[in-house]
Amino acid sequence: MKSATFEYIRAGSTAEACEALKQEGDSIKLIAGGQSLIxxxxxxxxxxxxLLDINEVSALKFITTSDDGHRNAVRIGACTRQSVVERDKALAERVPLLRQALGYVGHVQTRNRGTIGGSIAHADPCAELPLAAQILGASMILRSSSATRTVPAETFFAGPMTTATGADECLEEVRWPVWDERRTGSAFTEISTRHGDFAMVSAGAQIALGDDGRCVRASFGLGGVGQTPLAFPRLAQRLVGTQLEDEAVRSAAEDAAAESDPGSDLFATAAYRRHLARVLTARVIRAACEQARSKA
Amino acid sequence: MIRPVSDRETDKTSGFRYIGKKRRTKEDPRFVAGRGRFVADVVLPGTKHVALVASPHASARILSINTDAALALPGVRYVLTGEEFCSQTDSLHIGVDAPKVTRYALAKDVVRYAGEWVAAVVADTRAIAEDAAELVEVEYETLAHVIDPEASLASGAHLVHSGHGTNVLFQRKFVWGPVDEAFAKADQRLAFRATWGRSSTVPIETFGVMAKWDSAAGLLDIWASIQMPKYPDQAARALRLPGNAVRVHFDVDVGGSYGLKRGIKHTVLVGYLALKLGVPVRLIEDRLENMRGGDMHGPDRFFDMQLAFDRDGTIRGMKIRAVDDVGAYAGRSPLQLGKPVGAICGPYQIAAIEYEPISVMTNKTPQEAVRGFGQSPTNFAIERAIDRIARHLGMDRIELRRKNLIRKDQFPYLIPSGSSYDSGDYHAVLDKALKAGDYSALVRARDQARSAGRLAGIGLSTCLEPSGGNAAFELLFNPKNETTTWMDSCLVRVDLSGSVTGVMGTSSSGQGHETLISTVIGEVLERDPETIRVVHADSLNALPSNSPVGSRMAIMLGGAAAGAARTIRNTLLAIAAHNFECSPEDLEYRDGNVSIEGAPSKMLTWDQLVEIAHRKIHKMPPGLEPGLQSQFVWGVPTGGGLPTADGRVQMYPCYAFEAHLVYVEIDPETGKPMVKKYVCGHDCGVMITPDIVHGMTYGGIAHGIGAALYEKFAYTEGGQLASGTFMDYLIPSAMEVPDIRIVDHCTPSPLTTFGQKGSGEAGYLGAPAAVANAINDALDPIGASIDTLPISHLALWEAIAAAPNRQD
Known part of the structure; x- marks a missing residue:
């Protein structure tokens, strides 16, 4: 288990990293926390x-929860450690789903090293952070030596371990939308054999209710049941205007499970995953709704 | 000298000074501070590193091996293939009589499992060796393969070793007691199959070995992460060296073993390379090599169980057909079907037993000895049988156990297969566990959970841990083997300064032998164990030992240390008697000082006595050797017998007992199980160091939870290992193991020095059975059951989905 030979560069700034990417293109790999890559x-x-190490690039480590021209979004630098994000109280209030998802990412020890951008750029279809990004419609800021562009989650995740990031681009920042509805609730859950393993199926939901208890905004999604983490905007839209009665939730969960495309492996068959998709979807929608209702 | 076992110290049970007291273990400071010295810490200048070329196929003929590109890589020193290696070394030892099932570290002509080593690359660094291993070009022609043990038993199956003529390594049907009569006369019968998954112990430290050949001295030095009886002898024999040309350094810490650190194939390979190249050579397995080609998988076994019993719960007879898949080579693994003969009826009074062990080969990674040496799978099958009988009769599981457990007044208890259990109070330990777990409250909690729509279950197991390491199964499974001697020994030395040093042979893999020896010597000599040093002799200096296997060291090494210390004490008494011109019976020994009884001022102190022994022969009694050291070799109590024609033999001297109580809940929608409460009642006689016993028991229970719910070396139909990393071979973490409460009980063994029994496998021997019984209790209301380990989430969901009484 010794790596094949490689050359190592430590970038001092984002610009330096982008320059190296431009020079070496496909033959270079960015390393942040290294929890998957190593x-x-x-x-x-x-x-x-x-191997291009961006751990020393301080410009890639930040959390901005204040309104600084990016209203309704929290900005997180790609190289920010997962544990730093997890412990940020202001962020937890504004993007609660992210913290809920982080609780399922590996263990304390791996979160101390793993980064937000690293997990999203790695794009494992079973991983929690890509799913949270997909559900919330996060935006990925990609920077190259010549340009910066913003890619929404729905097009960023292109397949298993595949994203829209170009060979000369570096993930610089992730922007997480903040819902301003007062009665917003969220929930995240997953089934894995052991805590901290990649999920067989993971599910998350965010729900906002009006004063009359009707759903005014909804989003939910599933991990581990497709080529990318899946969000179901059409099904979520169907929940809007309902009281999130059992029947509405059940049919959303059933349709999400039906639309998912799980595979089989050593620990779960496609049928088991599809079943879990249905059960967990219903659970997170109900739990998010409970939480929203509790905010009178 | 081997002495009779009558000179016990149990008359002192009331007043041990150090034994049984909670004291910090001697090894803690170096391990906690990161000062352990493991094989990878042994640094010799000029060391070369080995990486291996592994077969990608489960079964194939090797057509050619081209090493040119590998040898051309800068830093590569040698590439060894099976052609050379198998001609220059001898086959490794085989546990059963199967001379054609030869075994070498490198394959020659054919490969028999995916991951089998085909070539070894030696280079300046491990990374270069791995680079070069990728450049070795091996041309294969794939052959038929067999993965399923039942398919392997079928006629016409692909033969793993064609020269052997069959895939069966060992098969014999033992009948002990009136089995036919029991089955004919019993009111009821039932049959089922219980399956134990291919799991193992997977220590943090993989296997590692370093060897250095000194051509001037003609001596091969070996440092290894080893736990194996007769390791130096077997290494020398396979290398065609005299025994005294191999020196194994046992002062190497072993980072976990639990039975399976037996890298003899690695050792012969590295030893050969060190001899051949004249430089130190080391192989530290990486995790991939360890899990696929390290030959350290555990039992992989199914049991066809038949029970005959009466309506009142009396179990009359039991038939066990046990098929164990040892993988592609024999080694010692078939004998893991043999140890259970020593406790074949568990802790129960079952007078008639038929046992048919069948050891079969397949194209999988070979097995090695794992914690309990096959006893835990057997306990699991027996305990599932007990629960199934209770369910069949509508009888309470605890009542059924109480009815059939051997009673305290029946010891020593001779079981049908020839072993005599030394002592026990099974009913008391079971009651203690039930009380500690508040059984009736647990039943209420379970029933409340059930009425709330959850699946909840309580599991029990009552199991034995045979201990003392009398490996009489070797004789039973191989008529050509007549090994009846399983001694262990210790040397105690008191130096001129009065300090005490205990010397043991063999290495330790976390059992705390230094604490054991210092505690025992301290107890006998009445000297503070803190001041007693314990060292590991190398194999050329060591006294005879059979290493820590079969839960033997508290009994055997503890007994040997006590014997040697007692000789020292008697010597001091003799010196004092000589100087006081009295009889030793008139003397009192206290804290190492000797005085005349009733006249405490007439005293020779420890220091004075030691000085006489070392310097003043004029004050020594005639005939006593000067200097102050003593060695003691102890044979296994009750050992030495040969099996009878019908296969009865006394196997282990001591039998510890454990009663497990587990509460689990299963999410009915997802199949996810949660172990919510765990209590273990445990009786291993007198505990020499309670912290060590408890630590072993905690670890054993965690390991057992792993075997029950998580751990499996799974294979694809094509013969590829599908769980070759810790991503897929799932060891329970702190999140999966609940708080464990251990309740001690003490029934001293009448056979051992202080009344101690073994405990190295504690917890593991009953945990898988208890967890499986709890899961099945939870599934019972919906009419489902699972008798295959590990019980995965998927298996639970499928069982729930297919259950006849499922509630939606």
Whole structure:
């Protein structure tokens, strides 16, 4: 489990990182926390010619919860440690789903090292943070040596371990939309064999209620049941205007499960995953709704 | 010398000074501070590193091996293939009589499992060796393979070793007691199959070995992460060296083993390379090599169980057909079907037993000895049987156990297969566990959970841990093997300064032998164990030992240390008697000082006595050796017997008992199980160091929860290991293991020095059975059951979905 030979560059700034990406293109791999990349390199499943370390780039480590021209969004630098995000109280109030999802990401020890951007850029379809990004419609800021562009989650996640990031681009920042509805609730859950494992199926939901108890805004999604984390905007829209009665929730969960496309592996068959998709979807919608209702 | 076992110290049970007292273990400071010295910490200048080329196929013929590109890589020193290696070394030892099932570290002509080593690359660094291993070109022609043990038993199956003529390594039907009569006369019968998944112990430290050949001295030095009886002898034999040309350094800490650190194949390979190349060579397995090609999987077994019993719950007879899939090579693994013979009826009075062990080969990674040496799977099958009988009769599981458990007044109790259980109070331990777990409250909690629509269950198991390491199963399974000696020994030395040092052979893999020896010597000599040093001799200096296997060291090493210390004490008494011109019977020994009874001022202190022994022969009694050291070799109590023609033999001297009580809940919608409460009642006689016993028991229970719910080396139909990393081979973490309450009980063994029994496998021997019984209790109301381990989330969901009484 020794990695194949590679050259190592430590970037001092985002610009330096972008320059290196421009020079080396496909043969370079960015490393942040290394929680996925290092084992893959050790098993020689990934053999980058160059390893570009962005851990020292302080400009990539920040959390901005205040309104600074990006109203209704929280900005998180790509290289911000997951544990830092998890402990940020202001952020937890504004993007509660993110903190709920983080509780399922590995263990305390891995979260101390793992980064927000690293997990999203790695784009494992079973991983929690890509799912949270998909559900909330987060935006990924991609920077190259010549340009910066914003890519929404729905097009950012292109397939298993595949994103819209170009070979010369670096994920700089993730923008998480903040819902300003007062009665907003969220929930995240998953089934994995052990705590901290990649989920067989994960599910998250965010629900906003009006004063009359009707759903005014809804979003939910599933991980582990498709090529990318899945959100179901059409099904979520169907919940808007309802009181989130059992029947509405059940049919949303059933349709989400039907629309998902799970695979089979050692621990779960496609049928089991589809079943879990239905059960967990209903659970997170109900739990998010409960939480929203509690905010009178 | 081997002494009879009569000179016990149990008359002192009332007043041990150090034994049984809660004291910090001697090893803690170095392990906690990161000062352990493991094999990978042994640094020798000029060391070369080995990486391995593994077979990608489960079964194939090797057509050619081209090493040119690998050898051309800068930093590569050698590439060894099976062609050379198998001609220059001898086959490893095989536990059963199967001379054609030879086994070498490197495959020659054919590969028999995916991951089997085909070539070894030696390079300046491990990374270069791995680079070069990728450049070795092996041309294969794939052959038929067999993965399923039942398919392997079928006629016409692909033969894993064609020269052996069959895939069966060992098969025998033992009949002990009136089995036919029991089954004919019993009111009721039932049959079922219980399946134990291929799991193991997976220590944090993989196997590692370093070897250095000194051509001037003609001596091969070996440092290894080893826990294995007769390891130096077997290494020397396979390397065609005299025994005294191999020196194994046992002062290497072993980072976990639980039975399976037996890298003899690794050792012969590295030893050969060190001899051949004349430089130190080391192989530290990485996790991938360890899990796929390290040959350290555990039992993989199914049991066809038949029970005969009466309506009142009396169990009359039991038939067990146990098929164990040892993988592609034999080694010692078939014998893991043998140990359970020593406790084949569990803790129960079952007078008639038929046991048919069948050891079969498949194209999988070979097995090695795992904690309990096959006893835990057998306990699981027996305990499932007990619960199934209770369910069949509509009888309470606890009542059924109480009715059939051997009673305290029946010891020593001779079981049908020839072993005599030494002592126990099974009913008392079971009651203690039930009380500690507040059983009736637990029943209420379960029933409330059930009425709220959840699946909830209580599991019990009452199991034995045979201990003392008398490996009489070797004789039973191999008529050509007549090993009846399983001694262990200790040397105690008192130096001129009066300090005490205990010397043991073999390495330790976390059992706390230094604490054991210092506690025992301290007890006998009445000296503070803190001041007693314990060292591990190398194999050329060591006294005879059979290493820590079969839960033997508290009994055997503890007994040997006590024997050696007692000789020292008797020597001091003899010196004092000589100087006081009295009889030793008139003397009193206290804290190492000797005085005349009734005249405390007439005293020779420890220091004075030690000085006489070392310097003043004129004050020594005639005939006594000067200097102050003593060695003691102890044989296994009750050992030495050969099996009878019908296969009865006394197998282990001591039998510890454990009663587990577990509460689980299962999410009926997702199948997710949660172990919510765990109590273990445990009786291993006198505990020498309670913290060590409890630590072993906690670890054993966690390991047992793993075997019951999580851990499996799974194979694809094509013969590929599907769980070859910790992503897929799932060890329970702190999140999956609940708080565990251990309740001690003490029934001293009449056979051992202080009344101690073994406990190295504690917890693991009953946990899988108890967890499986709890899961099945939870599934019972919906009419489902699962008898296959590990019980995965998927298996639970499928069982719930298919259950006849499922509530939606």
């Amino acid at each position: 084992p893959m390199m050790a098993m020689r499943l990934v053999r980058p010619a160059w």
